[in-house]
Amino acid sequence: MNTDPLWYKDAIFYEVFVRAFADSNSDGIGDLPGLTSKLDYLQWLGVDAIWMLPIFPSPLRDDGYDVADYFSVHPDYGVLDDVRRLITEAHRRGLRIIAELIPNHTSDQNAWFQASRDPGHPEHARYRDWYVWSETDQKYRDARIIFLDTEPSNWTYDPMRGAYYWHRFFSHQPDLNYDHPEVQRAMLRVVQFWLDLGADGFRVDATPYLYEREGTSCENLPETHAYLKRVRAFVDAYAPGTMLLSEANQWPEDVRPYFGDPAAGPGQAEFHMNFHFPLMPRIFMALAQADRTPIEQILARTPPLPDGCQWATFLRCHDELTLEMVTPEERQFMWAFYAPEPRMRLNLGIRRRLAPLLANDRARIELANSLLLTLTGSPVLYYGDEIGMGDNIGLNDRDGVRTPVQWSAATNAGFSAADPSVLYIPVIDDETYGYRRVNVEAQRGDPNSLLNRMRTMIAVRKEYVAFGRGELQLLAPANHAVLAYLRGHRDETILVVNNLAAEPQEVSLNLSAFAGTRPVDLFTGQMVAPVTGVPYRLKLGRYEYSWLRLR
Ligand SMILES: [Ca+2]
Numbered sequence: 001m002n003t004d005p006l007w008y009k010d011a012i013f014y015e016v017f018v019r020a021f022a023d024s025n026s027d028g029i030g031d032l033p034g035l036t037s038k039l040d041y042l043q044w045l046g047v048d049a050i051w052m053l054p055i056f057p058s059p060l061r062d063d064g065y066d067v068a069d070y071f072s073v074h075p076d077y078g079v080l081d082d083v084r085r086l087i088t089e090a091h092r093r094g095l096r097i098i099a100e101l102i103p104n105h106t107s108d109q110n111a112w113f114q115a116s117r118d119p120g121h122p123e124h125a126r127y128r129d130w131y132v133w134s135e136t137d138q139k140y141r142d143a144r145i146i147f148l149d150t151e152p153s154n155w156t157y158d159p160m161r162g163a164y165y166w167h168r169f170f171s172h173q174p175d176l177n178y179d180h181p182e183v184q185r186a187m188l189r190v191v192q193f194w195l196d197l198g199a200d201g202f203r204v205d206a207t208p209y210l211y212e213r214e215g216t217s218c219e220n221l222p223e224t225h226a227y228l229k230r231v232r233a234f235v236d237a238y239a240p241g242t243m244l245l246s247e248a249n250q251w252p253e254d255v256r257p258y259f260g261d262p263a264a265g266p267g268q269a270e271f272h273m274n275f276h277f278p279l280m281p282r283i284f285m286a287l288a289q290a291d292r293t294p295i296e297q298i299l300a301r302t303p304p305l306p307d308g309c310q311w312a313t314f315l316r317c318h319d320e321l322t323l324e325m326v327t328p329e330e331r332q333f334m335w336a337f338y339a340p341e342p343r344m345r346l347n348l349g350i351r352r353r354l355a356p357l358l359a360n361d362r363a364r365i366e367l368a369n370s371l372l373l374t375l376t377g378s379p380v381l382y383y384g385d386e387i388g389m390g391d392n393i394g395l396n397d398r399d400g401v402r403t404p405v406q407w408s409a410a411t412n413a414g415f416s417a418a419d420p421s422v423l424y425i426p427v428i429d430d431e432t433y434g435y436r437r438v439n440v441e442a443q444r445g446d447p448n449s450l451l452n453r454m455r456t457m458i459a460v461r462k463e464y465v466a467f468g469r470g471e472l473q474l475l476a477p478a479n480h481a482v483l484a485y486l487r488g489h490r491d492e493t494i495l496v497v498n499n500l501a502a503e504p505q506e507v508s509l510n511l512s513a514f515a516g517t518r519p520v521d522l523f524t525g526q527m528v529a530p531v532t533g534v535p536y537r538l539k540l541g542r543y544e545y546s547w548l549r550l551r
């Protein structure tokens, strides 16, 4: 295993929904032993860290983000020993395991909430103030409602308690009360528990929302940052090398404080990594418009990061393609282009997978991944996108992008030996994306498959430190259909050129600072035309990308 404390800067992350990955006991539900049995595949693919969606006991009304017990595993997935075995086997293969930490809210089925809401509960006195209770539903009115499609208010009345409780997400997910010192300590105990099991890091859910204060949006509050810094100080002391990744769906300047200020001294660091949410829709916008401007604009608005910090970038994830961080006009454009059918939309976003979003156009899918793997930060791949899995917009909410992995053309796509009628949701079985046509086994055997191309792109990226750690310098060619940039780290300089258009393009780059170098194509190892004092001219096919080392 890579023991560099900055390992996450060079890592490629892979997001796994355990339920969808592999079913070891034929009950139709993916589980921890199933995931463990597929670690060889992930090692072969070349990823470095596996981020698991929640595996806690839960009523699963929000796919496990409604936690009923932080100190156990949902029986569908296995037992705590299965977690230990998974982590041991992952580490043996040089793979890290990133667990979920869900600090803002619990399930209404959590024993803490049951004791808090019920005045007759034997432990009511202890848990009374663990949640945010109010006599009225009029407090914190400046806080927006996030799940606009389902929730009319951030308050819900509980007749048992005779009061309203606060919830930033679903009404079955009451917010914990971080003003209570016991709650602050309880969440640190959760962190400790999962570190003791061997977790290498946490993806921390919904970080902006921990505290509430009147007259504010109840997001990004100083009290919230102070607590998150305390979590960081705790992991640094208890398990050095643990990586913390924050989910703050905010503008880059608002995300910047979630990195903290590590240079300011002990206790001032916050997260090692944050997702770069606003970059994601702009990659899709740039592809739709064949114009690099949206990407340029958001990168210009992205502040430099402190030492040791890194963006997490992604194309798709388990949630909808969120359009919160775009203007209303841009949102209309994105909906019209990428979600022409109303049922493709959800909240302020689009509930589709990568391949269907890009019209299953192989060149376009590869180009999107070229951007993901070279532009900035550490990439996070979403399970199944490496083979171009489809989605099922006939399923509810976000289930359509959480279907079983298509391992083979066998029954249930090789995901499970159960009767197909008992699968947690059906496998994709349509003309274009069905498992008989799109599956891991077939693509592994085909050297020209998307899967093998993804594996090559991952391997090439990992050969050059500049992609994870280097400076990014955007070039400004006159042709706006081309996005070109230099990634540089010490003696490594890599030129990446992407044609965002469906038509071939010519581009002329100013590389005079590199006159005399002989660019080498990182995929073929072939030298291309030398750089001279005059503009460097390249011809690119439709959606073609080129990664060149200048030396
Ligand atoms: Ca199972």
Ligand SMILES: [Ca+2]
Pocket: 104, 168, 175, 176, 209, 210, 211, 212
């Ligand atoms: Ca909160």
